Structures are given as structure tokens and as C-alpha cells.
Amino acid sequence: MFSKSKIILSWLTLLLSFGSIFLSSWIFLPAPNMFLLTLGVGAPEISPWLFLLNLLCLLLAFFYIHRRQLQRLICIMSLIGLLICGWVLVNIPLTQMQMARAMKQGLGGDYFKQIPALVSAQMQTHPFNLVNFFRGIPSSKTRHQTGILFAKPAGVPLTMEVYQPPEIGKYPTLVVIYGGAWQRGNPGANAEFNQYIANRGYTVFSIDYRHAPQYQFPTQLDDVRTALDFIREHASEYEADPQRMVLLGRSAGAHLAMLAAYQPDAPPIRAVVNYYGPVDLTEGYKSPPSPDPINTRAVLRRFLGGSLEELPNQYKIASPINYLTRLIPPTLLIYGSRDHLVEVRFGRQMYKRLLQSGKTAVFLEIPWAEHAFDAVFNGVSNQLALYHTERFLAWAVN
Structure with a gap:
């Protein structure tokens, strides 16, 4: 036995x-x-x-x-x-030191001192907490509204979800745009992040947009701009300060956030946060990643309505990297070195072009991270990204 x-x-x-x-x-x-x-x-x-x-x-x-x-x-x-x-x-410690250095290089060595003490006191005190990894990142209750209709273009209802701090007040505005190759997703994505940020003193709007291939660019950008207009018009109803607005997106949502923030007629936007978003669709089509698990060229054809050879100008218009000649808000770029959907080289290229254009920018790179690393909310990469994102947000709105 x-x-x-x-x-x-x-x-x-x-x-x-x-x-x-x-x-x-x-x-x-x-x-x-x-x-x-x-x-x-x-x-x-x-x-x-x-x-x-x-x-x-x-x-x-x-x-x-x-x-x-x-x-x-x-x-x-x-x-x-x-x-x-x-x-x-x-x-982890080395990456954190590099991120801290990048934040100071982009925002100034004393950027954290510019954040009010009451705001900084609510932030995570450590970039990576092993206890939070095992038990989850703590976050208190927030007010949460779903199914808020903000537009109905061509009969398609577009809704948003709103996360608010527990106490009534007037708060900075964070507009969150989900990813999904412009083809899928909904405003309910990344609820843990939205709740966490709302608990830190923001009104968070998670917005919807129409999807490819049924609806092609610039439909998605039009929908984001419509959502921003709605938020500004109804800001007081949701205790949001429209003069302190930041856009944040992931992947395809980051692409739309940058495009919306960089438009010549964009409303006042304090900053934009790009989590692993496409920035140069022309180059992305020319040199897709290898391996290419998502079939990048097929995704871009569905989004833009054709190949690069067929629609070269459309690819150019849809690329945020081509909008850096005007005054644009500060930009935070966060990419994983091992990203096989949107390679880190595009983030580096965007950062370099932003600096060459005299713009305020921060580039954070996580050596081990893949695309959508923040899907594991209490994971190693997201803890580091969240730590610096909330500091960037606080710096931008204060």
C-alpha cells in the first residue's frame, strides 16, 4: 500500500x-x-x-x-x-527604477510634489505589492451606473458606464475606451480598473463605439467624439469636471483615444494614456509581427475598408503618429517588450517623435509583458502600470 x-x-x-x-x-x-x-x-x-x-x-x-x-x-x-x-x-525592482526615471524625465523631477497631498495619500505606496498580488488590489465601493444612452447613430444604440466616488462632489474626468481590434468589446470591460480609479477621486466614463467590419473608420472616431460632446454637456449630472478631462484607451481603444485627443478641433483634454495602442497603421501593415497571432493585415483591412495599396491616404489619416505638428496634450505610453500584436517598437517610435516635436511624453516599457497584460488586474505588470498611471493622472488634472 x-x-x-x-x-x-x-x-x-x-x-x-x-x-x-x-x-x-x-x-x-x-x-x-x-x-x-x-x-x-x-x-x-x-x-x-x-x-x-x-x-x-x-x-x-x-x-x-x-x-x-x-x-x-x-x-x-x-x-x-x-x-x-x-x-x-x-x-521587477530594475523595471520600477527605469519607470520612475522615465516619469521624472517626462514630467519633471519634482512632478510628484505638484500633486496635492490629499490625492497622493490615496495612491498605492509600492509599485509592486506581493500581498496585493495574492489577495487582490484593495478598492472600496463606488457608485456605478450602466446602460446610459449617449447616441443612436444609424439606429445603433451607443451606451456608456459611469463610475463615481462614493461621496458627492465634483471630480476630474477620465474617459476610458476599450480595445478589441476595433471589432469587439463593450463598456463593461476593465471594470476593476474603472472602479479603482473612481475610488481615487475621478468620474470614470467607459464608452462604446460601433465595430468593424460593419462600420469602418472614421465611424469609431466619430462615436468617441460624440461621447466626449455628451460628457461635456452632461458633466454636472455626473459630478464631472469637463475642464479636467483625460482620455485612456487600451489597444484599439488607445488608438482612438490618441486620435480624438490629437484632432485640431478636439475639446480641452489634459492628457491621454495609451496602453499598447497602434500608432502607425501604415508601418503596421507593411511589417506585421512574426508570429502574427491576430493576422494584423486582415484586422486593418476590416477596420479601414481595404489594403494599404488600395487606401494609402486612409491609413495615414488613421495613424496618430501623423498628428504631432500641433499642440497636443501630454501622453503616457505603456508597452510590453514581448507584445506580439502591437510591437513595442511602435511605442518607442511614437515616444521619439513626440520628443522631437517638443511634446510632453512618458514611455514605460515592461520587459516581460505581452499585449493586454493588464487583463490580470493584480498581476505583476498591471501593478507597475497602475502605480505610474495614477500618478500621471493626478499630475495631469492637478
Whole structure:
């Protein structure tokens, strides 16, 4: 009976070890398709859990498995997994230092002193908190309204969700635009983030827009601009200050946020936050990523109505990088080095062009992060991004 138990334990440990090394490997393996991209996104963000899992397998193999070959195999796999996950964990302090330096370079060495003490006191005190990773990032209750109709173009109802601080007042405005390759998504996305920011003293509007391929550019930009007009007209109803408005988007939503903020006739906008958004659609079509799990050229054709060869001017008009000759609001760019949908080189290029144009900009790069890294709200990358995003927002509106 004892021998049978040890055999079962050996096989369970082997299976656990295979699972842990398989998941850990996606911290550095490029995903060839959208299914595996989910693992590429999630693996680095849960690396502390994977580190513990690999450590558990190593300890089980070392103390409870006595078959030499099996013990050696599990130990090797576990050590490899520990090294992969450890690479992320060891790089957290270095990445944080680089981000802190980038914030000071972009906003000024004393930017944090410009934030009111009451505002800064509510912020996270550490860029990465291991306790918050395991238990979740704490956030108090907020007021939340859903299904607010702001327009009905061509009979299509467009709604928004509003998150407000618990106390009645007048707050800075954050407009959030979801991603989804311009083809999918809804205002209910990223609810944890919206609630968190509202709890920090903002009225957060999460807005909708019509989707490609049924509706092609500039329909999506028109819908965002319509939402901004609605928010400005009805700001008092939602305790929002329209003079202290910031746009924030993710992926396709970041692209729309930049375009809306950079338009010559844009309303007063204090800043724009770009989480891994496309900035140069022309170059994106010319040189898609490899591997290309989303089929970038097909996505762009659906969004713009044709290929680059067919619609070169449309690609140019739809690229935020071509709008830097006028006065534009400060821009925060956050990208993952391992992004295989919108490569980090586009973020770097945008940052370089912003600086060359004399604009205020901050570029933050997370070495291990994939596209949509903030989908794991309490994950490693999002904690770092959130820490600096809330500081950028507070600096911009105050």
C-alpha cells in the first residue's frame, strides 16, 4: 500500500511539473495563435504563483521521489521553471527604477510634489505589492451606473458606464475606451480598473463605439467624439469636471483615444494614456509581427475598408503618429517588450517623435509583458502600470 502511494505521488508530481514548466515557458515563448496568446499574456502576470508551483515540484521530487531518473527529470524541469519565473521577479525592482526615471524625465523631477497631498495619500505606496498580488488590489465601493444612452447613430444604440466616488462632489474626468481590434468589446470591460480609479477621486466614463467590419473608420472616431460632446454637456449630472478631462484607451481603444485627443478641433483634454495602442497603421501593415497571432493585415483591412495599396491616404489619416505638428496634450505610453500584436517598437517610435516635436511624453516599457497584460488586474505588470498611471493622472488634472 505504501509503495502504491509513492507511485501515485510520483506520477502526480510528474504531471504537476509538466504543467508548471508548460505554463512557465510561455513567459518567453511567442504565441503563434490567439488561443496560445492567452497563455502568453497570463503566464508572466502570475509568475509568483508559477514560481511557487515549480518550487513545490522541486521539493516533492527531492524529498519524496526516490527513482533516480524520474527525480532527475522533475528536478531539471522545476529548476528551469524557477529560472524563468525568477527572471520576471528579479527584474521587477530594475523595471520600477527605469519607470520612475522615465516619469521624472517626462514630467519633471519634482512632478510628484505638484500633486496635492490629499490625492497622493490615496495612491498605492509600492509599485509592486506581493500581498496585493495574492489577495487582490484593495478598492472600496463606488457608485456605478450602466446602460446610459449617449447616441443612436444609424439606429445603433451607443451606451456608456459611469463610475463615481462614493461621496458627492465634483471630480476630474477620465474617459476610458476599450480595445478589441476595433471589432469587439463593450463598456463593461476593465471594470476593476474603472472602479479603482473612481475610488481615487475621478468620474470614470467607459464608452462604446460601433465595430468593424460593419462600420469602418472614421465611424469609431466619430462615436468617441460624440461621447466626449455628451460628457461635456452632461458633466454636472455626473459630478464631472469637463475642464479636467483625460482620455485612456487600451489597444484599439488607445488608438482612438490618441486620435480624438490629437484632432485640431478636439475639446480641452489634459492628457491621454495609451496602453499598447497602434500608432502607425501604415508601418503596421507593411511589417506585421512574426508570429502574427491576430493576422494584423486582415484586422486593418476590416477596420479601414481595404489594403494599404488600395487606401494609402486612409491609413495615414488613421495613424496618430501623423498628428504631432500641433499642440497636443501630454501622453503616457505603456508597452510590453514581448507584445506580439502591437510591437513595442511602435511605442518607442511614437515616444521619439513626440520628443522631437517638443511634446510632453512618458514611455514605460515592461520587459516581460505581452499585449493586454493588464487583463490580470493584480498581476505583476498591471501593478507597475497602475502605480505610474495614477500618478500621471493626478499630475495631469492637478
